[in-house]
Amino acid sequence: MSEATTAGPAEGQPLSLWLATTGATDFPVLHGTVEVDVAVIGGGIAGLTAALALKRSGRSVAVLEAGRIGTGVTGHTTGKVTSLHRLAYTDLQRSHGTSAARVYGAANQAALEHIGRTVAAEDLSCGFRRVANYTFAAGPEALPEVRAEAGLAATLGLPSTFTTDVPLPFPVAGAVRFDGQAQIHAVQYLQGLAGKVDGGGSFVFERTRAVDLREGTPVTVAAATGTVLAGDAIVATNVPFGDHGRFESLCRPHRSYIVAAPVDTPPLDATFISADEPMHSLLTVRLDGTTYLLVGGGGHPADEQVDPAPRHAALARYARSHFGAGSVSYRWSTQDALPQDGLPYAGPLNPDSRHAFVITGLRKWGLTNGTAAALALADLLNGTPNAWAALFDSNRAPRRPTAQAAPRAGDSVSHTDSAARAADLAPGDGTVLDADGTSTACYRDEAGHVHAVSAVCTHLGCTVGFNRADRTWDCPCHGSRFDVDGKVIQGPATEDLPPRPVP
Numbered sequence: 001m002s003e004a005t006t007a008g009p010a011e012g013q014p015l016s017l018w019l020a021t022t023g024a025t026d027f028p029v030l031h032g033t034v035e036v037d038v039a040v041i042g043g044g045i046a047g048l049t050a051a052l053a054l055k056r057s058g059r060s061v062a063v064l065e066a067g068r069i070g071t072g073v074t075g076h077t078t079g080k081v082t083s084l085h086r087l088a089y090t091d092l093q094r095s096h097g098t099s100a101a102r103v104y105g106a107a108n109q110a111a112l113e114h115i116g117r118t119v120a121a122e123d124l125s126c127g128f129r130r131v132a133n134y135t136f137a138a139g140p141e142a143l144p145e146v147r148a149e150a151g152l153a154a155t156l157g158l159p160s161t162f163t164t165d166v167p168l169p170f171p172v173a174g175a176v177r178f179d180g181q182a183q184i185h186a187v188q189y190l191q192g193l194a195g196k197v198d199g200g201g202s203f204v205f206e207r208t209r210a211v212d213l214r215e216g217t218p219v220t221v222a223a224a225t226g227t228v229l230a231g232d233a234i235v236a237t238n239v240p241f242g243d244h245g246r247f248e249s250l251c252r253p254h255r256s257y258i259v260a261a262p263v264d265t266p267p268l269d270a271t272f273i274s275a276d277e278p279m280h281s282l283l284t285v286r287l288d289g290t291t292y293l294l295v296g297g298g299g300h301p302a303d304e305q306v307d308p309a310p311r312h313a314a315l316a317r318y319a320r321s322h323f324g325a326g327s328v329s330y331r332w333s334t335q336d337a338l339p340q341d342g343l344p345y346a347g348p349l350n351p352d353s354r355h356a357f358v359i360t361g362l363r364k365w366g367l368t369n370g371t372a373a374a375l376a377l378a379d380l381l382n383g384t385p386n387a388w389a390a391l392f393d394s395n396r397a398p399r400r401p402t403a404q405a406a407p408r409a410g411d412s413v414s415h416t417d418s419a420a421r422a423a424d425l426a427p428g429d430g431t432v433l434d435a436d437g438t439s440t441a442c443y444r445d446e447a448g449h450v451h452a453v454s455a456v457c458t459h460l461g462c463t464v465g466f467n468r469a470d471r472t473w474d475c476p477c478h479g480s481r482f483d484v485d486g487k488v489i490q491g492p493a494t495e496d497l498p499p500r501p502v503p
């Protein structure tokens with residue numbers, strides 16, 4: 001059997017608050033052949049921002065989204081729209097120098113303002129709210145680095161101050177405050193963007209997974225049900241495909257957890273992240289008459305197979321002890337690509353690509369990094385100069401070796417259980433069983449039915465492991481995720497796990 005949960009029954013629905021409070025979109029599946037100027041693969045913040053910017057500059061676009069708009073990483077975000085990325089400037093100055101840190105800050109400030117302008121100009125209803133954003137030192141240990149970050153960010157021209165007056169309901173030692181930042185309901189924002197992209201010779205297709213991309217004149221993007229022919233293509237699938245494994249060594253998927261619990265207080269006029277460990281990321285939002293506190297944290301490399309229940313339980317305890325929050329309403333987790341040198345990638349998909357481009361490596365700050373990367377690519381395709389395109393260039397030379405090599409194809413990080421049987425599985429649990437030498441991923445649903453699929457990831461053959469919090473099969477190697485029936489939720493895999501007989 002799989003290892004026991006150590007935190008008792010999990011509280012709340014295993015669903016993102018953002019997805020739980022938004023109806024689904026219903027754009028059509030791609031059928032036949034469509035010709036446009038630019039094919040955009042992926043309906044997250046990166047893809048849709050690029051698509052709308054290109055459409056507004058006079059290009060026709062087609063967005064291909066494998067699932068529904070906003071159901072990827074962006075639909076599981078915390079929702080902070082800010083250029084204050086914990087202690088990023090200290091880190092970037094150290095690794096890339098002051099000028100690179102300045103450009104990164106300017107790119108993210110520009111992205112924040114772009115989102116604000118887009119919400120106003122396109123009349124999008126998505127809870128965009130200006131708030132201050134803080135990186136706080138809970139205790140004296142983190143205070144010097146918080147003070148240093150505040151000073152550095154101010155010299156880089158960012159709206160930064162150091163303060164000991166931090167509007168949290170518990171004492172902290174001090175914080176960096178960035179004024180004029182924002183928070184957003186990211187799913188509503190994406191649905192709004194998609195509505196503006198579709199029409200007038202441009203398209204949004206849902207339930208349309210791109211399975212092949214061929215460069216040429218035109219670029220051909222193939223899905224099971226149709227084809228898009230385009231002058232250029234942008235791969236904005238979070239973890240790219242069609243890159244021949246190039247970004248596997250440049251980025252590592254990193255998972256984090258979030259709980260949303262009701263609080264009895266008015267929404268905070270600020271968002272927060274701690275500089276200390278364990279890190280806590282905090283935001284409040286009022287939705288459908290309830291004020292929710294979101295607490296994020298518990299992060300780890302996605303190739304570490306951890307039991308999510310204790311991580312969610314720790315965040316729930318923090319919400320109660322620090323904010324008096326009630327029982328958790330929603331809990332979820334998601335993962336994003338951490339670039340090895342700390343900078344996003346926006347540029348050619350492969351080193352010699354002329355018409356295929358990529359956005360990835362958004363370092364868990366993709367609401368602004370993804371927006372900035374998308375704007376850089378839109379400018380590149382339009383021949384417009386862009387102040388941060390060179391810094392984000394995907395063809396830049398690697399600056400530092402990868403801290404820890406990602407697991408390689410064929411690795412089996414999760415354990416196959418040859419002694420157990422599907423009959424032993426509790427409802428809601430899953431495990432990988434050895435059935436006559438074949439690894440089979442078995443999940444028992446609440447009605448008692450066992451769902452059995454191959455446990456061999458269709459990307460490069462690692463063995464998937466069961467994620468109890470989200471009830472998904474997650475690959476430890478490069479971040480692919482599958483639902484309990486084997487359907488791809490997150491790439492780079494593009495093919496589903498095939499069904500297997502129940503062992």
Ligand SMILES: Cc1cc2nc3c(=O)[nH]c(=O)nc-3n(C[C@H](O)[C@H](O)[C@H](O)COP(=O)(O)OP(=O)(O)OC[C@H]3O[C@@H](n4cnc5c(N)ncnc54)[C@H](O)[C@@H]3O)c2cc1C
Pocket residue numbers: 041042043044045046047064065066067068069070071072073074075076077078079080081082208209210211236237238241254255256257258296333334335336360362363364365366367368369370489490491494
């Ligand atoms: C826990 C957590 C909290 C975060 N909080 C914040 C925050 O507060 N602020 C912030 O700025 N950033 C935050 N981030 C980071 C941010 O959410 C991400 O960087 C960003 O949402 C990624 O956007 P994306 O467009 O790259 O990916 P996605 O939103 O995943 O979009 C990619 C889309 O591509 C689709 N797709 C994949 N493969 C294919 C294919 N072959 N064909 C067609 N479609 C495909 C997917 O279905 C998906 O919808 C957070 C990250 C995590 C992990």
Ligand code: FES
Pocket residue numbers: 409410457458459460461462475476477478479480491492493
């Ligand atoms: S083997 Fe690469 S994501 Fe699974």
